[in-house]
Amino acid sequence: MPHRTLLIRARDVEDSMVREWAARLDRARSEDETRDALAGLLAASPGRTLGANAVRRRLPWGESSSRPEPVPPAVSHALQRMATPAYVQGRLMDVLESNRHARSLAAFFEPGTNLILSTFLDDGIRELGGDWEPVTVAMTRYLLYRAEREPGDQSLQALVGELSVRSVRFRRLWAEESPAPQQSNVGEWRHPIVGQLRLTREKTLIDGTDGMMLVVYRADPGSLSEVALDLLKTLPPAGAIGES
Known part of the structure; x- marks a missing residue:
């Protein structure tokens, strides 16, 4: 069989496996199932996992990021197939x-948004999230966790600096809390x-990434x-609601 034909058939098998693991990820109903499906998805596309979409972004607080964060293409593919809010x-x-589905749940799930800045500084999020206070605690603990491991991260320093200047609550939490990684949790949400x-x-x-996470909202x-959530699937993205 010609080498070119072998390559095409190998790619067809790879794409089929990616689709199968993406479907398993969508069907997952527990953290363990999600973790297993995500691991299988990445393993199914080893040659195309990292390196694509490595675009240097502008951070929301105006500083140019020195560390681009490419989303693995297989994860990107699976994300758009999922029938539940995810980012x-x-x-x-x-x-x-x-x-x-994530953008229908809330407008601030639009790519480019920094969730920590939005949570601390946007009064609208406080109204939507019934668990705003524990969420701010968890976010502060996570920033302390990152700072403990990477004290020279300039992007992290810029983020902490802006939060310290603009949020009294963040300043207090930064002084009082202890470092902790992010964890899955159950939260309350008030959708308009x-x-x-x-x-x-x-x-x-x-x-294979530097702290990148897949976040899925499940009921x-x-x-x-x-x-x-099923009703949300019939709605436009949250930012488009009410527009003429």
């Missing part, structure tokens, strides 16, 4: 990529159209929150 966040909680939601924020580290099967 990929970078090491400092920048939204790198999101699916339409579908109402109160109780969702699990499922956070899974993407292997308990049969719950009112699951019904609300």
